[in-house]
Amino acid sequence: MKTAVKEQSGVDRFADELVPYLIGVGAALAAAGLMLALLGKNVPQGFAILLTASFGSATNFGLLILKFIPLLLMSLGFSIPLIVRKFNVGVEGQFLLGAVGAVAVGLTFSNGLGIASVPVLLLASIAFGMFWAFIPAILLYRFKVNEIVSTILMNFISFYLVLWVATGPWRDQFAGHPETRQIPGAYFLPLLSSNPEVSVGLVIAAIIPFLAYYYIYKSVQGFELRSAGANARASYVFGVNSSFLAPFALVIGGGLAGLGGGLQVAGLQLRLVDGMQSNYGALSTIIALIAGGNPLGVIVSTLFISVIDVGGSAMNAIMGVPVEMVYVIEALLLLFILMANVYRRRRR
Amino acid sequence: MKLPAELGRTRTSITAAALLVAAVAVVLVSYLYGGSSLGKSITDFFVLAVAVSVPYILGGQGMTLAGRTGIFLVFNEGVMLSAASATFLATYYTGGNILVGLAAGALMAGLFGLIMGFFSITLKQDQFIVGLSLFVAAVGVANFLYSVVIGITTSPPLIPVLKPVEIPLLSDIPFFGRVLFGQNLMFYFATALSVALWYFLYRTRYGLNLRSVGENPRVSDSLGISVTRTRYAATIIGSMIMGLGGAYLPLYFTATYTPSLVNGRGWIVIALTLFGRWSPLTVMLGALVFASAEVFATYSLILNLPIPDQFLLMVPFILTLVILVISYRRAELPQALGKSYDRESVED
Numbered sequence: 053m054k055t056a057v058k059e060q061s062g063v064d065r066f067a068d069e070l071v072p073y074l075i076g077v078g079a080a081l082a083a084a085g086l087m088l089a090l091l092g093k094n095v096p097q098g099f100a101i102l103l104t105a106s107f108g109s110a111t112n113f114g115l116l117i118l119k120f121i122p123l124l125l126m127s128l129g130f131s132i133p134l135i136v137r138k139f140n141v142g143v144e145g146q147f148l149l150g151a152v153g154a155v156a157v158g159l160t161f162s163n164g165l166g167i168a169s170v171p172v173l174l175l176a177s178i179a180f181g182m183f184w185a186f187i188p189a190i191l192l193y194r195f196k197v198n199e200i201v202s203t204i205l206m207n208f209i210s211f212y213l214v215l216w217v218a219t220g221p222w223r224d225q226f227a228g229h230p231e232t233r234q235i236p237g238a239y240f241l242p243l244l245s246s247n248p249e250v251s252v253g254l255v256i257a258a259i260i261p262f263l264a265y266y267y268i269y270k271s272v273q274g275f276e277l278r279s280a281g282a283n284a285r286a287s288y289v290f291g292v293n294s295s296f297l298a299p300f301a302l303v304i305g306g307g308l309a310g311l312g313g314g315l316q317v318a319g320l321q322l323r324l325v326d327g328m329q330s331n332y333g334a335l336s337t338i339i340a341l342i343a344g345g346n347p348l349g350v351i352v353s354t355l356f357i358s359v360i361d362v363g364g365s366a367m368n369a370i371m372g373v374p375v376e377m378v379y380v381i382e383a384l385l386l387l388f389i390l391m392a393n394v395y396r397r398r399r400r
Numbered sequence: 401m402k403l404p405a406e407l408g409r410t411r412t413s414i415t416a417a418a419l420l421v422a423a424v425a426v427v428l429v430s431y432l433y434g435g436s437s438l439g440k441s442i443t444d445f446f447v448l449a450v451a452v453s454v455p456y457i458l459g460g461q462g463m464t465l466a467g468r469t470g471i472f473l474v475f476n477e478g479v480m481l482s483a484a485s486a487t488f489l490a491t492y493y494t495g496g497n498i499l500v501g502l503a504a505g506a507l508m509a510g511l512f513g514l515i516m517g518f519f520s521i522t523l524k525q526d527q528f529i530v531g532l533s534l535f536v537a538a539v540g541v542a543n544f545l546y547s548v549v550i551g552i553t554t555s556p557p558l559i560p561v562l563k564p565v566e567i568p569l570l571s572d573i574p575f576f577g578r579v580l581f582g583q584n585l586m587f588y589f590a591t592a593l594s595v596a597l598w599y600f601l602y603r604t605r606y607g608l609n610l611r612s613v614g615e616n617p618r619v620s621d622s623l624g625i626s627v628t629r630t631r632y633a634a635t636i637i638g639s640m641i642m643g644l645g646g647a648y649l650p651l652y653f654t655a656t657y658t659p660s661l662v663n664g665r666g667w668i669v670i671a672l673t674l675f676g677r678w679s680p681l682t683v684m685l686g687a688l689v690f691a692s693a694e695v696f697a698t699y700s701l702i703l704n705l706p707i708p709d710q711f712l713l714m715v716p717f718i719l720t721l722v723i724l725v726i727s728y729r730r731a732e733l734p735q736a737l738g739k740s741y742d743r744e745s746v747e748d
Contacts, residue, residue, distance in 0.1 A: 139528055187721075191721065191725060196731070200670070201671050201720075204664075205664075205720050208664045208714075209717050212714045215710045220708075334536045338533060341529055374547035377540075377544055379540030380541055380544055383533050386533040387533055390529070390533075391523060394524075
């Protein structure tokens with residue numbers, strides 16, 4: 053809380069906001085170094101791999117993009133409800149439902165839909181993602197059911213749903229793993245580059261944060277979302293329908309996560325694969341919380357987390373460091389940033 | 401016109417009566433068909449459900465203890481996994497000493513409780529944000545420890561599992577004997593703990609003080625009760641109890657560690673604590689209900705029902721959502737739940 057009003061220029065304020073993040077990153081990397089040292093590994097080599105592996109080869113860069121797209125959209129799916137102080141931990145399930153929607157379109161209309169193929173597929177994935185968030189949203193609106201619990205439960209239901217779809221009539225009989233047949237070529241996202249393989253999905257994903265930023269910070273409803281998040285009762289008094297906005301934001305978030313699933317299917321996997329959500333759910337929670345729900349901040353934090361995630365896999369391959377170490381580092385990063393933020397506020 | 405409190409009581413007594421009738425019916429059926437396969441399979445079902453309820457009971461009591469001081473724990477899923485990992489490793493390396501294993505699990509969970517306390521009580525950070533990041537950290541720590549210590553093996557390393565201990569005389573009672581008095585020691589411990597916790601919270605002065613911190617920390621503070629100390633103690637001890645719930649998983653289900661050991665139970669614990677209205681005895685009842693749902697899902701797989709397996713496995717999660725909806729009307733929370741307390745702050 054500010055006690056004395058001090059004039060600060062925009063640059064100063066930005067630098068002031070940035071400091072806790074730098075401290076957080078520094079502390080998290082120090083923890084990583086400590087863990088590497090305790091494991092008896094070469095620390096400088098570890099850091100070099102952790103931070104630069106993503107840019108070292110075309111394959112790794114492809115891997116970075118591969119993680120970046122779903123993580124970005126899922127983190128945005130977490131961020132928009134976060135503005136109203138709702139925790140959409142169900143982005144994982146919404147992502148999967150988006151993927152289910154995508155293969156449902158692709159395998160039902162197996163002759164393609166001409167020019168509309170890709171848009172219809174992506175719209176279906178958004179709709180499926182929204183539907184999956186709509187259930188917790190309506191439970192929140194009508195019955196005040198805690199959204200953390202309900203969205204997580206929807207994740208578990210979605211895992212079994214995916215397993216059912218992937219082993220049902222659409223199953224690929226020749227695959228050893230539960231997965232559906234490939235969607236027809238008409239639905240593939242056009243490639244921007246073939247090595248590394250990068251699809252138009254990256255462009256679509258990159259536009260969304262800016263739209264989200266505009267929505268949250270420049271639109272009337274965005275203002276209402278922010279005011280309801282800051283003080284639900286006060287904004288209610290001033291005519292903001294906060295009890296409607298919170299579930300509404302959850303549904304929007306579900307749509308974004310669903311789009312992530314659609315892009316993953318049409319741009320990369322070309323089918324629904326059991327377990328395709330990887331550890332994206334937990335990571336996107338961390339990413340969105342690091343960025344404090346700011347969509348532009350989400351771009352940066354997604355990039356950073358993707359880089360060290362790819363770096364972690366490379367460290368595992370080259371140095372035999374367990375991949376789970378990165379997972380711990382990513383959570384520590386958020387905790388250190390929270391801590392640094394507290395001390396910044398106290399200093400004022 | 402009835403007062404809300406009375407209404408709640410009426411509904412509780414209806415629920416209690418319904419459960420009693422159901423219990424009598426079950427006992428009657430299993431008694432009448434005692435020698436037959438039906439009676440036997442009903443008894444088996446409940447024997448299993450009671451054994452499966454232990455992690456739910458302990459998780460729920462841990463949440464209840466912390467929640468009664470105003471700290472909402474959402475890291476259960478991760479913390480139970482980290483405790484499972486620590487318990488497994490400690491038991492494995494002491495050549496099967498379960499007690500050391502349990503202690504290791506409780507300590508691991510207590511450590512996370514301490515961090516949770518530091519961030520939410522001392523630094524006054526949002527309990528959900530801290531809880532979610534500690535959830536991710538704990539999952540990371542659990543898997544990291546296992547990979548560092550054990551690594552990849554061709555056959556899973558095994559530890560001894562808990563054996564049923566029949567209580568003399570009592571275990572000879574038809575039906576109840578096997579269901580309640582033929583379980584492993586951890587179930588007896590969990591039951592005793594639940595009753596002791598209830599007695600502590602509702603029949604002692606310390607319990608009253610503790611609950612007052614969760615209802616109105618400012619008033620408690622003014623009466624000389626240390627909010628900080630009470631919350632720290634409850635969070636750490638609550639996490640340790642929860643950790644024992646996680647420790648039970650390798651000791652009962654698998655005899656080894658797998659990353660999917662908790663499989664949603666941690667989140668269901670949140671739901672059952674809400675259902676149990678943050679009160680030890682109803683939480684215990686809730687644990688039995690949710691454990692029955694889990695056993696039902698796995699039991700039904702062998703019945704060859706014309707329903708796909710995946711939908712049967714969804715049942716516990718769907719049931720949890722339904723129960724959350726049903727219990728919303730009589731939701732009863734500690735008033736300061738989820739709110740950090742700042743002595744210096746003017747607003748309340």
